[in-house]
Amino acid sequence: MTTTIERPSAAAPTEPATSRRWELLGLITLLIGTGVAYIWGLGASGWANSFYSAAIQAGSVSWKAFFFGSSDAANSITVDKPPMSLWLMSLSVRVFGLNTWAMLVPQALLGVASVALLRAVVVRRFGAAAGLLAGLVLALTPVAALMFRFNNPDALLVLLMIAAVWAMLRGVESGKTKWLLITGMFVGFGFLTKQLQVMLVVPPLALTYLIAGPPKLGTRVLQLFAALGAMIVSAGWWLLIVEFWPASSRPWVGGSQNNSILELTLGYNGLGRLSGNETGSVTPGGGGGGGSMWG
Structure with missing residues (x-):
């Protein structure tokens, strides 16, 4: 006599596990969609803001220009901002060569990271659906799409x-x-x-x-x-x-009147932004009352 033992059927996936899979699928879709949207046709931006493009090129061939954010490899003058935003793009250009894609793809990836991080912020308090919605809103905001496809x-x-x-x-x-x-x-x-x-x-x-x-x-x-x-x-x-750093062996601090990073911080990039008196330019010694056009 043969006894047949029926194996219990596999348990259906629990609701939390199914929910987590859908959340993961939604996140992956959001991030891939954001990446495609920001990278698609990126070459149309050309050199974007040529003011920063020059500094990115300089930083890709000179470590001194890289550190100071110089506008040229000869280190005559810096851009009117600290250089951290230039570092990632300069490293990319150093590795992949000078071209629009090498310069701007890192910016697009910063956009994808921003969407992912905003989603993570919201999901902890308000749940997965709210997190995905927040990330989607950021990804589709026109000014964000422009910002993450540019080199500012x-x-x-x-x-x-x-x-x-x-x-x-x-x-x-x-x-x-x-x-x-x-x-x-x-x-x-x-x-x-x-x-x-x-x-x-x-x-x-x-x-x-x-x-x-x-x-x-x-x-x-x-x-x-x-x-x-x-x-x-x-x-x-x-x-x-x-x-x-001895002023004679470093570039002029662009945007400052006295070759001082502290003056740039408190003046052109500080109180000048509030008062509208953005005295400073991209040439040593500064200009008149008009501010730089570079933001």
């Missing part, structure tokens, strides 16, 4: 600002000092991208943690001072090197 500093600046928000919200969840330090680091890197413009996110970030952070009030205040220290260190190292 704003592409990296946006990514770093989103990263600072992401790190701060992790700090609000856990109360751990390391997340405050990471927040400060991202803000500092944003300063090395477009100087004081990154400071727009600092007051709301600090206020958020001061109100919603888990530790006691005194601890929260100390943690915010630690974040400030991380911001100063992550931005200040480059400024100090430039400021104390």
